[in-house]
Amino acid sequence: MISLNHFQAEPESLIRAELDAVESVLRSGWYVLGDRVQTFEDEWSKSCGTRFAIGVGNGMDAIEIGLRALGIGSGDEVITTSMTAFATVLGILRAGATPVLADIDLDTGLIHIDSAQRCITSRTKAVLLVHLYGRICNMADWVQFCQQQHLYLLEDCAQSHLASWDGKVAGSFGEWGAYSFYPTKNLGARGDGGALVTNSDSINDQAKILRNYGQDAQYHHEIEGLNSRLDELQAALLSVRIKWLMSFTDKRRAIADAYYSGIDNPGVKLLRRESDRQHHVYHLFVIQVESRDKLLPHLRNHNIRAGIHYPIPIHHQPVCRTIQYDPNGLAAATTHAQHCLSLPCHPQMSDSEITTVIEAVNAFRP
């Protein structure tokens, strides 16, 4: 079966290095927020081209902590996309702020700038971009938009490790970027993990206080914080896995290239290819198919397990009944949710598996 991930097939030398890292943490006698977290934070900020990285418990907490570090909360609106992981919106809600959903561009799956414009009110404080599927947004446009509108530019980079625009890495464009190291992400730990990256001294200071009960000095609490700390085991594993991120990313890009040149079926639409300025990292390779309900079993018959990211847009989630959104509606996000399908695209895929996927998609007749 060709599936969306295949961790058991990772190189033996990587697994060996991870086991050594685990042993060294176990024997060290220090398990939460220690030297290994510090080391990984230094490595990750360097990779992102930011001054700071702050390790936290997960990607959703990174969003909450980032918003709270900026003083964004009750009464403040944050514009984001309706086509994202639920955690994007839950992070905004957890910070006490109000999410406002913009529609997407059907050709890219990413938040549409005209729709974001329509979402602006006097209470809007920030735009939280999501580089969905590892596809970096058009950052030239968004930087200008946020400057003109006097809004904070924030980035949810949970799917976009090392994606870049004009060589500048995701998460380094605005106030902060929020990363997840959930196991399936392009850089994944072996449990939960996350980080905030920023160039701001005050966000760095605040985030470090917030992640640790709101402690600004030992046993002294100025604010109500969270318990959202990265542990030494995950940090040590991430420091091993970060060494492989570049080659794993190259592999994802090579698979995407093969799909772009090989997939040829009038019933299947591919998202827009990257421009010269974009460097996508293909966390997922998503296509759009009218008859998705028929393609899924067809692929399964060819031993291919595809995914759907995401079948229900945020504005159709039962818990989001009263959520605010673009006054013109969210038609593109609704359509995309009905037609999107994620093909296997992970670093352990063999050439013959890639060919199998291409041939199966091309053989599909709805």
Ligand SMILES: *Cc1c(COP(=O)(O)O)cnc(C)c1O
């Ligand atoms: C995975 C993900 C998150 C949440 O990360 P967790 O570490 O699972 O909390 C947030 N946003 C997006 C776009 C994601 O894909």
